[in-house]
Amino acid sequence: MPCSPRPGAVLTYRPAVFLRDHCHCAECVHEDTKQRLIETFDIPEDIAFKPEGVREEAEGFRVTWNDGHESFYSKEWLRNVGLKRTSRAVERQGLVEPVFWTGSSIKSSPPSISYDEIATSPTGVRDWLYLIRTYGFAYIPNTPATPEATEALLNLIGPIRNTHYGGFYDFTADLAKGDTAYTQLGIGAHTDNTYFTDPAGLQLFHLLSHTDGSGGASQLVDGFGAAAELYEVDREAYEILSTVRVHSHASGNEDSSIQPVTPMPVLVHDEIHGHLVQVRWNTTDRARVDAPVEEVGKWYAAARTWTEILRRREYWEQLKPGTPLIFDNWRVLHGRSEFTGKRRMCGGYINRDDFISRYKMAAWGRGEALRQVAQG
Ligand SMILES: [Fe+2]
Ligand SMILES: [Zn+2]
Known part of the structure; x- marks a missing residue:
């Protein structure tokens, strides 16, 4: 206390x-x-x-x-x-007690809240965001399988983030954009936007249709749970991934070359209260590890241990039309297996600060949220 x-x-x-x-x-x-x-x-x-x-x-x-x-x-x-500054930071971040999970612990009853409850119950948005804060993701069953309903759902949380890929997206895999996400290839567990100084806080996927083919299961990994495990089994590896910085880039579009203002470690902590606040893990968008070449081997060894933990904790599920998936991109890694046929997918990003603001407003109300602001 x-x-x-x-x-x-x-x-x-x-x-x-x-x-x-x-x-x-x-x-x-x-x-x-x-x-x-x-x-x-x-x-x-x-x-x-x-x-x-x-x-x-x-x-x-x-x-x-x-x-x-x-x-x-x-x-x-x-x-x-x-x-103490630490207890104020807990309020500022809208921190809740996270429930860590693995594929086997979450598969039988993943966090889920129906579209109707979110859209009609006065506490729907609060309960929805609380699930995301607690587990890092949630399904929204009974959502109309349309881009309009999906976009409206995102707008309940906050403004949809615009990037070089656009804002709200609705696409069929055709490599229209220079990124693996727009192909049929399998993609390993990663977080998005490591090439931004401020990666998106939330991402939502809604598979609208999948015709003439199969495959394309989605995987999620609880990055905070994996980090807690790494901390237990290999403290030195945890330290390395928390301190050694990694360069990232997005260069697939003809007209952009994006990098964060400074290279960031894989595990990012709040400098005031010491909590892990963000996982940045994207092998495809990684550039060089920011360490002298004679020391870089330590990072690779730590990252190998980390990858082994991630792989043991994978949770796989087939996305279905009518059940969008939303996840905390600062905590949960995502990926998918390769597929055949045509998949139409829509979704979008929401900034982390907008997500937490909405959570605090929904959970505490404006009066309480403002009282917390006054305390810094
Ligand atoms: Fe992604
Ligand atoms: Zn005065």
Whole structure:
């Protein structure tokens, strides 16, 4: 449990400019946009409370400053400011307790919520996103097998991300775009968008039809579960995959060459609270490992162990028209086996920040979400 200081103790923090900067009054913070209105660096550096300028009330403390301004700090806000940074990060990320899974543990009852429940129940979107936060994926049975219904489903979460491949997509495998996804080839477990600084947070696939052929089973792997296993069995490999950076690129389109702002490790952690927040794993889009060539062997050895774990944890399922699959692209890897015939597939990406924002709003409501923002 985080230790919670007495709320009044925060008022002793110095320099007091921190408290003055966080005044919540209508002069200092816009009531509708919640944006800061004061110019922080016009506040005198030696800002301080007036002598006898602090008055305790039932809900908080009223403070008069030596420049005449008056502020009110609720006890709840003061208590939360005093919390450890780690517990605040848990709120900011909308973290829930994840359930790790393997192919054999999840196959018989994968997380699933019907289209009707999402579309009609007042708690439908919340329950849906909670499933995705908990398991990293969910099926949505009873969805009309149309691009329109699928796009509407994505729009319930947030804006569909536009990329060099387009926004909402609806395609039949024909290599119209320069990427293996548009072929009939099998694709090993991977996360998408390692070539972006900010990979998409969610991806949805909806198989609309598959005619004149067979194959094309989909696989998912719980990347966080695999990372937890790696941490247990080979701490050094975990450390290497968390620190050695890897270059990635998307160069298949004639008119683009995309790379992230900096090479990123396979396992990305929140630098403040230390939790694993993102898995970036894409063999096809990997460029060089960012290590001196005489040290690069260590990365390959660690990545081999990681791959063995991923392969043991694969979960395979045949996608069906009417049952889209949505998954957390920062946690769950996906792939598919090769297929014959024509597959028509639609879907799209949603940014991670939009996904978490929607989750927090649906789970907590705006009031609670904003209280958390105020605490940083
Ligand atoms: Fe993919
Ligand atoms: Zn104010």
